[in-house]
Amino acid sequence: MNALQSIRIVLVEPTHPGNIGAVARAIKTMGLQRLVLVNPKKYPHYEASKRAAGAEDVLDSAVVVPDLAAAIGNCTLVLGTSVRDREVSWPTVTPDQAAQMVLEHLPDDDAVQGPREVAVLFGRESSGLSNAELELCQQQIRIPANDEYSSLNLASAVQIICYEMRMAARRARDAETATQQGGSAVDQRRQPATRAQQDAHLAHLESALQVLDFVKSKPPTVLLRKLARLYNKAQLTTEEVQILRGILSAIEDRVGRS
Amino acid sequence: MNALQSIRIVLVEPTHPGNIGAVARAIKTMGLQRLVLVNPKKYPHYEASKRAAGAEDVLDSAVVVPDLAAAIGNCTLVLGTSVRDREVSWPTVTPDQAAQMVLEHLPDDDAVQGPREVAVLFGRESSGLSNAELELCQQQIRIPANDEYSSLNLASAVQIICYEMRMAARRARDAETATQQGGSAVDQRRQPATRAQQDAHLAHLESALQVLDFVKSKPPTVLLRKLARLYNKAQLTTEEVQILRGILSAIEDRVGRS
Numbered sequence: 001m002n003a004l005q006s007i008r009i010v011l012v013e014p015t016h017p018g019n020i021g022a023v024a025r026a027i028k029t030m031g032l033q034r035l036v037l038v039n040p041k042k043y044p045h046y047e048a049s050k051r052a053a054g055a056e057d058v059l060d061s062a063v064v065v066p067d068l069a070a071a072i073g074n075c076t077l078v079l080g081t082s083v084r085d086r087e088v089s090w091p092t093v094t095p096d097q098a099a100q101m102v103l104e105h106l107p108d109d110d111a112v113q114g115p116r117e118v119a120v121l122f123g124r125e126s127s128g129l130s131n132a133e134l135e136l137c138q139q140q141i142r143i144p145a146n147d148e149y150s151s152l153n154l155a156s157a158v159q160i161i162c163y164e165m166r167m168a169a170r171r172a173r174d175a176e177t178a179t180q181q182g183g184s185a186v187d188q189r190r191q192p193a194t195r196a197q198q199d200a201h202l203a204h205l206e207s208a209l210q211v212l213d214f215v216k217s218k219p220p221t222v223l224l225r226k227l228a229r230l231y232n233k234a235q236l237t238t239e240e241v242q243i244l245r246g247i248l249s250a251i252e253d254r255v256g257r258s
Numbered sequence: 259m260n261a262l263q264s265i266r267i268v269l270v271e272p273t274h275p276g277n278i279g280a281v282a283r284a285i286k287t288m289g290l291q292r293l294v295l296v297n298p299k300k301y302p303h304y305e306a307s308k309r310a311a312g313a314e315d316v317l318d319s320a321v322v323v324p325d326l327a328a329a330i331g332n333c334t335l336v337l338g339t340s341v342r343d344r345e346v347s348w349p350t351v352t353p354d355q356a357a358q359m360v361l362e363h364l365p366d367d368d369a370v371q372g373p374r375e376v377a378v379l380f381g382r383e384s385s386g387l388s389n390a391e392l393e394l395c396q397q398q399i400r401i402p403a404n405d406e407y408s409s410l411n412l413a414s415a416v417q418i419i420c421y422e423m424r425m426a427a428r429r430a431r432d433a434e435t436a437t438q439q440g441g442s443a444v445d446q447r448r449q450p451a452t453r454a455q456q457d458a459h460l461a462h463l464e465s466a467l468q469v470l471d472f473v474k475s476k477p478p479t480v481l482l483r484k485l486a487r488l489y490n491k492a493q494l495t496t497e498e499v500q501i502l503r504g505i506l507s508a509i510e511d512r513v514g515r516s
Contacts, residue, residue: 026411026414028404029404029408029414030404031403053409053411054409055407094425095421096425143421144421144424144425144428145287145288145289145424146286146287146289149286151283151287151311151312151313153311153413153417156284156287156414156417159410159417159418160417160421163353163401163402163421166402166403167402170402209505212505212508212512214504214505214508223501226497226498226501230492230494230498230501230502231492233491233493234488234489234491234492236488239484243481243484243485243488246472247472250470250471251470251513254470254513255509
Protein backbone atom coordinates (compact mmCIF):
# COMPACT_ATOMS: atom_id res chain seq x y z
CA MET A 1 0.00 0.00 0.00
CA ASN A 2 2.97 2.30 -0.52
CA ALA A 3 1.06 4.17 -3.18
CA LEU A 4 -1.31 5.57 -0.56
CA GLN A 5 1.57 7.50 0.94
CA SER A 6 2.24 9.36 -2.31
CA ILE A 7 -1.22 10.89 -2.25
CA ARG A 8 -1.61 14.30 -0.68
CA ILE A 9 -5.01 15.47 0.52
CA VAL A 10 -5.23 19.22 -0.04
CA LEU A 11 -7.81 21.30 1.85
CA VAL A 12 -8.35 24.66 0.19
CA GLU A 13 -9.11 27.39 2.73
CA PRO A 14 -10.87 25.27 5.35
CA THR A 15 -12.88 27.43 7.74
CA HIS A 16 -13.43 25.18 10.75
CA PRO A 17 -10.37 23.80 12.58
CA GLY A 18 -12.48 20.90 13.89
CA ASN A 19 -12.90 19.73 10.31
CA ILE A 20 -9.13 19.73 9.81
CA GLY A 21 -8.77 17.36 12.76
CA ALA A 22 -11.58 15.13 11.54
CA VAL A 23 -9.93 15.02 8.11
CA ALA A 24 -6.61 13.95 9.67
CA ARG A 25 -8.44 11.11 11.39
CA ALA A 26 -10.24 10.09 8.17
CA ILE A 27 -6.96 10.08 6.23
CA LYS A 28 -5.13 7.96 8.76
CA THR A 29 -7.86 5.33 9.14
CA MET A 30 -7.44 4.58 5.43
CA GLY A 31 -3.64 4.43 5.57
CA LEU A 32 -2.88 7.81 3.99
CA GLN A 33 -0.76 10.34 5.81
CA ARG A 34 -0.09 13.48 3.79
CA LEU A 35 -2.19 16.56 4.48
CA VAL A 36 -1.69 20.01 2.91
CA LEU A 37 -3.61 23.05 4.14
CA VAL A 38 -3.97 26.01 1.82
CA ASN A 39 -4.48 29.21 3.77
CA PRO A 40 -6.55 27.70 6.61
CA LYS A 41 -8.64 30.21 8.52
CA LYS A 42 -7.65 28.98 12.00
CA TYR A 43 -4.70 26.65 12.35
CA PRO A 44 -3.11 25.32 14.50
CA HIS A 45 -6.11 25.18 16.82
CA TYR A 46 -7.10 23.05 19.82
CA GLU A 47 -10.31 21.98 18.02
CA ALA A 48 -8.22 20.41 15.26
CA SER A 49 -6.11 18.47 17.74
CA LYS A 50 -9.17 17.35 19.67
CA ARG A 51 -11.01 15.99 16.63
CA ALA A 52 -7.87 14.29 15.30
CA ALA A 53 -8.23 11.75 18.13
CA GLY A 54 -5.09 9.68 17.66
CA ALA A 55 -4.14 11.07 14.26
CA GLU A 56 -2.09 13.94 15.67
CA ASP A 57 0.91 12.68 13.70
CA VAL A 58 -0.94 13.55 10.49
CA LEU A 59 -1.57 17.05 11.83
CA ASP A 60 2.03 17.40 13.02
CA SER A 61 3.37 16.62 9.57
CA ALA A 62 0.72 18.67 7.73
CA VAL A 63 2.12 21.32 5.40
CA VAL A 64 0.57 24.79 5.48
CA VAL A 65 0.96 26.85 2.29
CA PRO A 66 -0.30 30.30 1.34
CA ASP A 67 -1.85 29.41 -2.01
CA LEU A 68 -2.89 26.49 -4.20
CA ALA A 69 0.06 26.84 -6.58
CA ALA A 70 2.44 26.06 -3.73
CA ALA A 71 0.39 22.99 -2.85
CA ILE A 72 0.35 21.33 -6.27
CA GLY A 73 3.24 22.79 -8.30
CA ASN A 74 5.21 19.56 -8.46
CA CYS A 75 2.20 17.26 -8.86
CA THR A 76 1.84 14.98 -11.87
CA LEU A 77 -1.85 14.30 -11.30
CA VAL A 78 -4.31 16.72 -9.71
CA LEU A 79 -7.93 15.82 -9.00
CA GLY A 80 -10.62 18.12 -7.61
CA THR A 81 -13.62 17.02 -5.60
CA SER A 82 -17.15 18.30 -5.97
CA VAL A 83 -20.73 17.34 -5.25
CA ARG A 84 -22.24 19.96 -7.53
CA ASP A 85 -22.99 20.31 -11.20
CA ARG A 86 -21.09 23.09 -12.95
CA GLU A 87 -22.12 25.30 -15.84
CA VAL A 88 -19.01 24.28 -17.72
CA SER A 89 -18.91 20.55 -18.08
CA TRP A 90 -15.68 19.17 -16.67
CA PRO A 91 -14.38 15.72 -17.24
CA THR A 92 -15.92 13.94 -14.29
CA VAL A 93 -15.27 10.62 -12.61
CA THR A 94 -16.82 8.84 -9.65
CA PRO A 95 -14.68 8.22 -6.55
CA ASP A 96 -13.98 4.59 -7.50
CA GLN A 97 -12.93 5.58 -11.02
CA ALA A 98 -10.70 8.30 -9.60
CA ALA A 99 -9.04 5.86 -7.21
CA GLN A 100 -8.36 3.46 -10.04
CA MET A 101 -6.84 6.30 -12.06
CA VAL A 102 -4.63 7.36 -9.16
CA LEU A 103 -3.39 3.83 -8.50
CA GLU A 104 -2.57 3.35 -12.16
CA HIS A 105 -0.70 6.64 -12.10
CA LEU A 106 1.34 5.63 -9.05
CA PRO A 107 3.71 2.76 -9.78
CA ASP A 108 4.64 0.48 -6.93
CA ASP A 109 8.29 1.15 -7.54
CA ASP A 110 9.48 4.71 -8.14
CA ALA A 111 12.67 3.47 -9.76
CA VAL A 112 10.70 2.14 -12.71
CA GLN A 113 8.95 5.28 -13.82
CA GLY A 114 10.37 8.14 -11.80
CA PRO A 115 8.63 10.03 -9.03
CA ARG A 116 4.91 10.67 -9.23
CA GLU A 117 2.94 13.02 -7.06
CA VAL A 118 -0.84 13.03 -6.74
CA ALA A 119 -3.00 15.68 -5.12
CA VAL A 120 -6.71 15.47 -4.38
CA LEU A 121 -8.28 18.88 -3.70
CA PHE A 122 -11.21 19.59 -1.40
CA GLY A 123 -12.80 23.03 -1.40
CA ARG A 124 -14.17 25.35 1.24
CA GLU A 125 -16.98 24.09 3.48
CA SER A 126 -19.32 26.82 2.21
CA SER A 127 -18.58 27.00 -1.49
CA GLY A 128 -16.25 24.20 -2.55
CA LEU A 129 -13.61 24.77 -5.21
CA SER A 130 -13.81 27.75 -7.54
CA ASN A 131 -13.94 27.22 -11.29
CA ALA A 132 -10.40 28.61 -11.52
CA GLU A 133 -9.24 25.99 -9.02
CA LEU A 134 -11.03 23.19 -10.88
CA GLU A 135 -9.30 24.28 -14.05
CA LEU A 136 -6.01 23.17 -12.51
CA CYS A 137 -7.37 19.64 -12.16
CA GLN A 138 -7.07 16.91 -14.76
CA GLN A 139 -10.34 15.45 -13.55
CA GLN A 140 -13.18 16.38 -11.32
CA ILE A 141 -14.25 13.71 -8.85
CA ARG A 142 -17.96 13.93 -8.35
CA ILE A 143 -19.21 12.23 -5.21
CA PRO A 144 -22.70 11.01 -6.04
CA ALA A 145 -25.02 12.61 -3.51
CA ASN A 146 -28.69 13.23 -2.91
CA ASP A 147 -29.74 16.03 -5.30
CA GLU A 148 -31.98 17.48 -2.64
CA TYR A 149 -29.35 17.43 0.09
CA SER A 150 -25.77 17.18 -1.05
CA SER A 151 -24.34 18.84 2.07
CA LEU A 152 -21.50 16.40 2.71
CA ASN A 153 -19.35 17.21 5.71
CA LEU A 154 -15.76 17.95 4.64
CA ALA A 155 -14.31 15.03 6.59
CA SER A 156 -17.01 12.73 5.21
CA ALA A 157 -16.05 13.66 1.65
CA VAL A 158 -12.39 13.00 2.45
CA GLN A 159 -13.38 9.71 4.11
CA ILE A 160 -15.15 8.47 0.98
CA ILE A 161 -12.29 9.38 -1.32
CA CYS A 162 -9.64 7.86 0.96
CA TYR A 163 -11.76 4.74 1.38
CA GLU A 164 -11.86 4.28 -2.39
CA MET A 165 -8.10 4.84 -2.59
CA ARG A 166 -7.61 2.10 -0.02
CA MET A 167 -10.01 -0.22 -1.83
CA ALA A 168 -8.15 0.35 -5.11
CA ALA A 169 -4.79 -0.27 -3.41
CA ARG A 170 -6.16 -3.52 -1.99
CA ARG A 171 -7.38 -4.62 -5.40
CA ALA A 172 -4.00 -3.79 -6.92
CA ARG A 173 -2.23 -5.76 -4.21
CA ASP A 174 -4.61 -8.69 -4.51
CA ALA A 175 -4.39 -8.84 -8.26
CA GLU A 176 -1.68 -11.35 -8.90
CA THR A 177 -1.80 -10.45 -12.55
CA ALA A 178 0.73 -7.70 -11.76
CA THR A 179 3.44 -9.12 -13.94
CA GLN A 180 7.05 -8.17 -13.43
CA GLN A 181 7.80 -5.16 -15.55
CA GLY A 182 11.50 -5.89 -16.06
CA GLY A 183 13.24 -2.90 -14.49
CA SER A 184 13.97 -0.47 -17.27
CA ALA A 185 15.48 2.94 -16.71
CA VAL A 186 13.10 5.85 -16.17
CA ASP A 187 11.91 7.26 -19.49
CA GLN A 188 11.88 10.98 -18.78
CA ARG A 189 9.91 11.75 -21.90
CA ARG A 190 6.97 9.68 -20.76
CA GLN A 191 6.88 11.26 -17.33
CA PRO A 192 3.60 13.06 -16.70
CA ALA A 193 4.11 16.81 -16.97
CA THR A 194 3.96 18.68 -13.68
CA ARG A 195 1.21 21.21 -13.10
CA ALA A 196 3.79 24.00 -13.49
CA GLN A 197 4.88 22.65 -16.89
CA GLN A 198 1.26 22.40 -17.98
CA ASP A 199 0.58 25.96 -16.86
CA ALA A 200 3.61 27.21 -18.76
CA HIS A 201 2.24 25.47 -21.86
CA LEU A 202 -1.18 27.10 -21.43
CA ALA A 203 0.39 30.53 -20.99
CA HIS A 204 2.45 29.95 -24.11
CA LEU A 205 -0.67 28.85 -25.98
CA GLU A 206 -2.48 32.02 -24.97
CA SER A 207 0.33 34.26 -26.17
CA ALA A 208 0.59 32.36 -29.48
CA LEU A 209 -3.14 32.77 -30.04
CA GLN A 210 -2.74 36.48 -29.46
CA VAL A 211 0.04 36.61 -32.03
CA LEU A 212 -2.37 34.87 -34.41
CA ASP A 213 -5.11 37.40 -33.59
CA PHE A 214 -7.17 34.32 -32.86
CA VAL A 215 -8.44 35.25 -29.43
CA LYS A 216 -10.07 38.41 -30.77
CA SER A 217 -12.80 36.42 -32.46
CA LYS A 218 -14.19 34.76 -29.31
CA PRO A 219 -14.30 35.63 -25.63
CA PRO A 220 -10.78 34.49 -24.76
CA THR A 221 -11.55 33.27 -21.24
CA VAL A 222 -14.11 30.75 -22.43
CA LEU A 223 -11.90 29.62 -25.32
CA LEU A 224 -8.85 29.27 -23.11
CA ARG A 225 -10.81 27.40 -20.49
CA LYS A 226 -11.98 24.97 -23.12
CA LEU A 227 -8.43 24.47 -24.36
CA ALA A 228 -7.17 24.00 -20.80
CA ARG A 229 -9.80 21.34 -20.26
CA LEU A 230 -8.87 19.63 -23.51
CA TYR A 231 -5.20 19.40 -22.58
CA ASN A 232 -6.03 18.38 -19.02
CA LYS A 233 -7.96 15.46 -20.41
CA ALA A 234 -4.91 14.38 -22.40
CA GLN A 235 -2.72 14.11 -19.27
CA LEU A 236 0.29 15.43 -21.16
CA THR A 237 3.77 13.99 -20.75
CA THR A 238 6.84 16.23 -20.54
CA GLU A 239 7.73 15.31 -24.11
CA GLU A 240 4.28 16.24 -25.35
CA VAL A 241 4.53 19.61 -23.64
CA GLN A 242 7.86 20.12 -25.40
CA ILE A 243 6.36 19.25 -28.79
CA LEU A 244 3.36 21.52 -28.32
CA ARG A 245 5.52 24.40 -27.13
CA GLY A 246 7.83 23.83 -30.10
CA ILE A 247 4.87 24.31 -32.42
CA LEU A 248 3.80 27.43 -30.51
CA SER A 249 7.32 28.86 -30.80
CA ALA A 250 7.25 28.18 -34.54
CA ILE A 251 3.96 30.06 -34.82
CA GLU A 252 5.30 33.04 -32.91
CA ASP A 253 8.47 32.96 -34.94
CA ARG A 254 6.80 32.78 -38.36
CA VAL A 255 3.92 35.13 -37.69
CA GLY A 256 6.06 37.54 -35.67
CA ARG A 257 8.43 37.87 -38.63
CA SER A 258 5.66 38.64 -41.07
CA MET B 259 -33.34 4.77 -5.95
CA ASN B 260 -36.41 3.64 -4.03
CA ALA B 261 -34.45 0.76 -2.60
CA LEU B 262 -32.38 3.16 -0.51
CA GLN B 263 -35.48 4.07 1.46
CA SER B 264 -36.02 0.49 2.54
CA ILE B 265 -32.69 0.41 4.35
CA ARG B 266 -32.60 1.27 8.02
CA ILE B 267 -29.40 2.37 9.68
CA VAL B 268 -29.36 1.08 13.27
CA LEU B 269 -27.06 2.64 15.87
CA VAL B 270 -26.62 0.36 18.86
CA GLU B 271 -26.20 2.31 22.11
CA PRO B 272 -24.52 5.39 20.71
CA THR B 273 -22.81 7.42 23.44
CA HIS B 274 -22.36 10.86 21.89
CA PRO B 275 -25.44 12.73 20.69
CA GLY B 276 -23.26 14.72 18.26
CA ASN B 277 -22.53 11.50 16.44
CA ILE B 278 -26.24 10.79 16.05
CA GLY B 279 -26.67 14.14 14.30
CA ALA B 280 -23.64 13.54 12.09
CA VAL B 281 -25.03 10.12 11.16
CA ALA B 282 -28.38 11.69 10.18
CA ARG B 283 -26.49 14.05 7.88
CA ALA B 284 -24.42 11.23 6.38
CA ILE B 285 -27.54 9.14 5.74
CA LYS B 286 -29.42 11.94 4.05
CA THR B 287 -26.56 13.01 1.75
CA MET B 288 -26.66 9.54 0.24
CA GLY B 289 -30.43 9.48 -0.18
CA LEU B 290 -31.31 7.19 2.74
CA GLN B 291 -33.71 8.34 5.42
CA ARG B 292 -34.42 5.68 8.04
CA LEU B 293 -32.56 5.84 11.34
CA VAL B 294 -33.15 3.58 14.36
CA LEU B 295 -31.53 4.27 17.73
CA VAL B 296 -31.17 1.41 20.18
CA ASN B 297 -31.02 2.70 23.74
CA PRO B 298 -29.09 5.88 23.01
CA LYS B 299 -27.30 7.36 26.01
CA LYS B 300 -28.45 10.95 25.42
CA TYR B 301 -31.27 11.59 23.01
CA PRO B 302 -32.93 13.89 22.01
CA HIS B 303 -30.11 16.35 22.57
CA TYR B 304 -29.19 19.77 21.14
CA GLU B 305 -25.80 18.41 19.99
CA ALA B 306 -27.58 15.92 17.75
CA SER B 307 -29.74 18.62 16.20
CA LYS B 308 -26.76 20.91 15.71
CA ARG B 309 -24.63 18.34 13.91
CA ALA B 310 -27.56 17.20 11.75
CA ALA B 311 -27.24 20.52 9.85
CA GLY B 312 -30.21 20.29 7.51
CA ALA B 313 -30.99 16.63 8.12
CA GLU B 314 -33.32 17.31 11.05
CA ASP B 315 -36.08 15.48 9.20
CA VAL B 316 -34.08 12.26 9.54
CA LEU B 317 -33.77 12.88 13.27
CA ASP B 318 -37.45 13.78 13.57
CA SER B 319 -38.49 10.49 12.02
CA ALA B 320 -35.85 8.42 13.85
CA VAL B 321 -37.24 5.52 15.86
CA VAL B 322 -35.92 4.99 19.38
CA VAL B 323 -36.17 1.42 20.71
CA PRO B 324 -35.07 -0.16 23.98
CA ASP B 325 -33.24 -3.16 22.55
CA LEU B 326 -31.86 -4.61 19.34
CA ALA B 327 -34.65 -7.17 18.96
CA ALA B 328 -37.17 -4.36 18.60
CA ALA B 329 -34.99 -2.72 15.96
CA ILE B 330 -34.63 -5.67 13.62
CA GLY B 331 -37.49 -8.04 14.42
CA ASN B 332 -39.22 -7.62 11.06
CA CYS B 333 -36.05 -7.45 8.94
CA THR B 334 -35.38 -9.91 6.15
CA LEU B 335 -31.65 -9.07 5.92
CA VAL B 336 -29.44 -7.85 8.79
CA LEU B 337 -25.82 -6.82 8.34
CA GLY B 338 -23.39 -5.78 11.08
CA THR B 339 -20.49 -3.41 10.62
CA SER B 340 -17.01 -3.78 12.03
CA VAL B 341 -13.47 -2.60 11.47
CA ARG B 342 -11.89 -5.23 13.69
CA ASP B 343 -10.92 -8.83 13.38
CA ARG B 344 -12.79 -11.18 15.64
CA GLU B 345 -11.61 -14.30 17.34
CA VAL B 346 -14.53 -16.12 15.83
CA SER B 347 -14.44 -15.82 12.07
CA TRP B 348 -17.74 -14.46 10.78
CA PRO B 349 -18.82 -14.45 7.19
CA THR B 350 -17.37 -11.14 6.10
CA VAL B 351 -17.94 -8.87 3.11
CA THR B 352 -16.48 -5.53 2.05
CA PRO B 353 -18.82 -2.49 1.90
CA ASP B 354 -19.19 -2.72 -1.88
CA GLN B 355 -20.05 -6.40 -1.71
CA ALA B 356 -22.55 -5.71 1.07
CA ALA B 357 -24.22 -2.98 -0.96
CA GLN B 358 -24.55 -5.28 -3.93
CA MET B 359 -26.08 -7.92 -1.66
CA VAL B 360 -28.57 -5.42 -0.23
CA LEU B 361 -29.63 -4.13 -3.65
CA GLU B 362 -30.16 -7.66 -4.92
CA HIS B 363 -32.22 -8.38 -1.84
CA LEU B 364 -34.44 -5.34 -2.39
CA PRO B 365 -36.56 -5.60 -5.52
CA ASP B 366 -37.56 -2.39 -7.24
CA ASP B 367 -41.19 -3.32 -6.96
CA ASP B 368 -42.47 -4.65 -3.65
CA ALA B 369 -45.45 -6.20 -5.36
CA VAL B 370 -43.22 -8.69 -7.12
CA GLN B 371 -41.62 -10.35 -4.14
CA GLY B 372 -43.38 -9.03 -1.08
CA PRO B 373 -41.96 -6.52 1.37
CA ARG B 374 -38.28 -6.68 2.23
CA GLU B 375 -36.60 -4.91 5.10
CA VAL B 376 -32.87 -4.43 5.49
CA ALA B 377 -30.99 -3.27 8.60
CA VAL B 378 -27.34 -2.31 8.84
CA LEU B 379 -26.05 -2.25 12.42
CA PHE B 380 -23.34 0.02 13.80
CA GLY B 381 -21.96 -0.59 17.28
CA ARG B 382 -20.92 1.60 20.19
CA GLU B 383 -18.19 4.20 19.62
CA SER B 384 -15.95 2.52 22.18
CA SER B 385 -16.46 -1.17 21.59
CA GLY B 386 -18.52 -1.78 18.46
CA LEU B 387 -21.00 -4.63 18.30
CA SER B 388 -20.83 -7.49 20.77
CA ASN B 389 -20.42 -11.04 19.53
CA ALA B 390 -24.01 -11.75 20.57
CA GLU B 391 -25.19 -8.85 18.42
CA LEU B 392 -23.09 -9.99 15.45
CA GLU B 393 -24.67 -13.42 15.73
CA LEU B 394 -27.97 -11.84 14.74
CA CYS B 395 -26.43 -10.70 11.46
CA GLN B 396 -26.39 -12.68 8.22
CA GLN B 397 -23.11 -11.05 7.30
CA GLN B 398 -20.48 -8.90 8.85
CA ILE B 399 -19.43 -5.89 6.79
CA ARG B 400 -15.76 -5.23 7.37
CA ILE B 401 -14.64 -1.73 6.42
CA PRO B 402 -11.02 -2.10 5.33
CA ALA B 403 -8.97 0.18 7.57
CA ASN B 404 -5.40 0.86 8.57
CA ASP B 405 -4.36 -2.00 10.88
CA GLU B 406 -2.41 0.44 13.00
CA TYR B 407 -5.22 2.96 13.32
CA SER B 408 -8.70 1.68 12.61
CA SER B 409 -10.45 4.30 14.73
CA LEU B 410 -13.18 5.25 12.30
CA ASN B 411 -15.59 7.88 13.54
CA LEU B 412 -19.14 6.46 13.78
CA ALA B 413 -20.55 8.90 11.22
CA SER B 414 -17.62 8.18 8.89
CA ALA B 415 -18.36 4.46 9.00
CA VAL B 416 -22.03 5.17 8.25
CA GLN B 417 -20.98 7.53 5.45
CA ILE B 418 -18.91 4.84 3.72
CA ILE B 419 -21.65 2.22 3.93
CA CYS B 420 -24.36 4.60 2.71
CA TYR B 421 -22.07 5.78 -0.10
CA GLU B 422 -21.66 2.20 -1.30
CA MET B 423 -25.43 1.68 -1.09
CA ARG B 424 -25.94 4.73 -3.28
CA MET B 425 -23.28 3.58 -5.76
CA ALA B 426 -24.94 0.17 -6.01
CA ALA B 427 -28.36 1.78 -6.54
CA ARG B 428 -26.88 3.99 -9.29
CA ARG B 429 -25.35 0.99 -11.01
CA ALA B 430 -28.68 -0.82 -10.88
CA ARG B 431 -30.49 2.21 -12.27
CA ASP B 432 -27.93 2.78 -15.01
CA ALA B 433 -28.11 -0.84 -16.06
CA GLU B 434 -31.86 -0.53 -16.31
CA THR B 435 -31.91 2.70 -18.31
CA ALA B 436 -29.21 1.35 -20.62
CA THR B 437 -31.54 -1.43 -21.62
CA GLN B 438 -34.53 0.89 -22.07
CA GLN B 439 -33.00 3.94 -23.62
CA GLY B 440 -33.86 5.16 -27.07
CA GLY B 441 -32.32 8.24 -28.65
CA SER B 442 -32.74 11.20 -26.32
CA ALA B 443 -31.67 14.73 -27.09
CA VAL B 444 -27.91 15.17 -26.86
CA ASP B 445 -25.62 18.15 -26.74
CA GLN B 446 -23.88 17.89 -30.10
CA ARG B 447 -20.89 19.88 -28.94
CA ARG B 448 -20.12 17.42 -26.19
CA GLN B 449 -20.52 14.44 -28.46
CA PRO B 450 -17.28 12.53 -28.90
CA ALA B 451 -15.76 13.33 -32.27
CA THR B 452 -16.02 10.55 -34.83
CA ARG B 453 -12.86 8.86 -36.05
CA ALA B 454 -13.34 10.64 -39.40
CA GLN B 455 -13.52 14.03 -37.68
CA GLN B 456 -10.41 13.21 -35.71
CA ASP B 457 -8.56 12.10 -38.85
CA ALA B 458 -9.56 15.29 -40.63
CA HIS B 459 -8.15 17.23 -37.70
CA LEU B 460 -4.86 15.32 -37.84
CA ALA B 461 -4.56 15.88 -41.59
CA HIS B 462 -5.24 19.56 -41.05
CA LEU B 463 -2.60 19.60 -38.31
CA GLU B 464 -0.06 18.03 -40.65
CA SER B 465 -0.65 20.59 -43.36
CA ALA B 466 -0.48 23.48 -40.91
CA LEU B 467 2.83 22.17 -39.59
CA GLN B 468 4.12 22.07 -43.14
CA VAL B 469 3.06 25.66 -43.64
CA LEU B 470 5.02 26.45 -40.48
CA ASP B 471 8.06 24.55 -41.80
CA PHE B 472 7.86 22.71 -38.51
CA VAL B 473 7.89 19.15 -39.78
CA LYS B 474 11.26 19.66 -41.47
CA SER B 475 13.08 19.62 -38.18
CA LYS B 476 12.02 16.11 -37.11
CA PRO B 477 10.99 12.97 -38.93
CA PRO B 478 7.37 13.90 -39.55
CA THR B 479 5.92 10.43 -39.20
CA VAL B 480 7.19 10.06 -35.62
CA LEU B 481 6.12 13.56 -34.68
CA LEU B 482 2.68 13.13 -36.18
CA ARG B 483 2.24 9.79 -34.53
CA LYS B 484 3.02 11.40 -31.18
CA LEU B 485 0.53 14.19 -31.80
CA ALA B 486 -2.09 11.67 -32.88
CA ARG B 487 -1.56 9.77 -29.64
CA LEU B 488 -1.80 12.97 -27.61
CA TYR B 489 -5.14 13.95 -29.14
CA ASN B 490 -6.41 10.40 -28.87
CA LYS B 491 -5.76 10.53 -25.16
CA ALA B 492 -7.84 13.69 -24.91
CA GLN B 493 -10.90 11.97 -26.41
CA LEU B 494 -11.87 15.10 -28.31
CA THR B 495 -15.43 16.31 -28.63
CA THR B 496 -16.80 17.69 -31.88
CA GLU B 497 -16.58 21.20 -30.44
CA GLU B 498 -12.94 20.71 -29.49
CA VAL B 499 -12.12 19.53 -33.01
CA GLN B 500 -13.77 22.70 -34.33
CA ILE B 501 -11.71 24.89 -32.00
CA LEU B 502 -8.43 23.18 -32.88
CA ARG B 503 -9.15 23.37 -36.60
CA GLY B 504 -10.06 27.02 -36.21
CA ILE B 505 -6.59 27.64 -34.79
CA LEU B 506 -4.98 25.65 -37.60
CA SER B 507 -6.88 27.70 -40.19
CA ALA B 508 -5.69 30.89 -38.50
CA ILE B 509 -2.08 29.63 -38.72
CA GLU B 510 -2.43 28.80 -42.41
CA ASP B 511 -4.10 32.09 -43.03
CA ARG B 512 -1.54 34.24 -41.26
CA VAL B 513 1.59 32.40 -42.36
CA GLY B 514 0.32 31.80 -45.89
CA ARG B 515 -0.18 35.54 -46.31
CA SER B 516 3.35 36.37 -45.21
